[in-house]
Amino acid sequence: MKKSKKKIVITCCFVFIFIISLLVSLFQISKSRDFQFFGKLVKSTETNEKKIALTFDDGPTENTQEILKVLNVLDVKATFFLCGIGIEARKEDAAAIASNGHGIGNHSYSHKRMIGVSYNFCKEEIEKTNRLIREVGYKGEIYFRPPYFKKLFMLPLYLQNSNITAVTCDVEPETYLGYNASPNELANNVIDNIKSGSIILLHPMYKAENTLIAIEKIVMTLKEKGYTFCTVEELLKLYDKNQ
Numbered sequence: 001m002k003k004s005k006k007k008i009v010i011t012c013c014f015v016f017i018f019i020i021s022l023l024v025s026l027f028q029i030s031k032s033r034d035f036q037f038f039g040k041l042v043k044s045t046e047t048n049e050k051k052i053a054l055t056f057d058d059g060p061t062e063n064t065q066e067i068l069k070v071l072n073v074l075d076v077k078a079t080f081f082l083c084g085i086g087i088e089a090r091k092e093d094a095a096a097i098a099s100n101g102h103g104i105g106n107h108s109y110s111h112k113r114m115i116g117v118s119y120n121f122c123k124e125e126i127e128k129t130n131r132l133i134r135e136v137g138y139k140g141e142i143y144f145r146p147p148y149f150k151k152l153f154m155l156p157l158y159l160q161n162s163n164i165t166a167v168t169c170d171v172e173p174e175t176y177l178g179y180n181a182s183p184n185e186l187a188n189n190v191i192d193n194i195k196s197g198s199i200i201l202l203h204p205m206y207k208a209e210n211t212l213i214a215i216e217k218i219v220m221t222l223k224e225k226g227y228t229f230c231t232v233e234e235l236l237k238l239y240d241k242n243q
């Protein structure tokens, strides 16, 4: 091979490796729980107080009333990240979440992955859902959780411009154990990984039975260990107060 040809091949290899590395890095960033390119993102808070937040994604669905019943018996307030499309279909359930004193967050309108989408798509998805959340009577601050935690450039840019905080989580048992995990496995994973200021994510809107039983064990065990459950808004305001 001629010297100049060899040089071209080596350069092409370097460019190829660089592009692959860049794509892999962007993929990792797109699903990161603790980093985004613009705006504020929170996965847990720094606090010495034993306060934690229980959060649920998706819905509302036909399981909402059962979830509210369990939380009511346990005397716990949680935060529900709802989709606009779900609120439109079940306004009464969304209103019941608000009137029971739980937090409501925005989980987009359609639950589409928000990467490779335009700025306006993000704006419409979030603003439409925020309007629906207000319509059902929720008065607290509205945080945003990206579907599948996917975000890259346009979504964080819109969130920054709109002063909306993105909230992920630091304890997510279903991600590691799968959705068929037993209530005990789910609960033990939360109990083993919890710390003051943690934000727990569960999905009782669709996989209700095991998760509902797990919620009971999680709450009872962690209360015995001295933890207090609060909404995401309370948890984040506590952090802001300590700054």
Ligand SMILES: [Zn+2]
Binding pocket: 057, 058, 107, 111, 147, 148
């Ligand atoms: Zn979701």
